[in-house]
């Protein structure tokens with residue numbers, strides 16, 4: 001369960017999070033976070049992951065205040081590639097398994113087989129699409145109750161996006177996991193989403209079940 005009460009975060013004078021309040025029970029499925037550039041999507045994910053500290057308000061995960069240590073319980077996939085491209089896929093899996101007790105090697109092996117990627121390949125030798133897949137695989141191989149994915153499809157071509165949406169994302173256990181996924185293009189992930197949160201200028205402007213959001217907010221993407 002994630003609970004945010006009156007959460008504010010500013011960078012200089014810019015409000016990246018402005019009085020955010022919501023509760024997400026366990027097993028909330030996949031929640032899309034949409035909004036223009038700079039609306040605060042990444043900041044929201046970093047705050048929940050314990051990687052940024054709120055100036056005001058509280059963030060709780062299963063009743064406990066979120067701190068940097070929370071990142072061992074929440075799977076966070078950053079927007080930028082943050083792993084070392086000189087490592088092989090297997091070395092990255094070993095690294096994740098050593099860092100996170102909830103890392104599920106069986107799930108990882110399953111996804112690697114599904115993706116048809118050689119474990120001994122160096123990350124830097126993979127295509128951009130396969131690097132994107134490996135990044136998602138590493139986040140989804142954790143049996144974490146909360147998964148935060150910051151623009152997992154950004155920079156990938158439409159075919160890769162579609163194969164990820166139809167394939168890898170099915171490894172999410174929507175009964176047990178809550179996933180927050182940011183995107184600029186609602187359309188490319190819409191079939192996956194249970195709910196959509198619309199952000200503007202650090203505020204949560206609307207929160208709807210997926211089918212309602214386009215109608216009410218005139219979204220065209």
Ligand code: ATP
Pocket residue numbers: 011012014015016035036037038039040041042043044
């Ligand atoms: P995008 O879609 O472009 O990734 P976003 O919706 O994820 O944007 P954030 O990255 O959360 O938005 O940024 C919200 C605001 O906070 C922006 O104005 C951004 O410039 C600012 N901001 C975010 N992180 C920092 C930082 N580390 N230092 C200074 N300003 C920041």
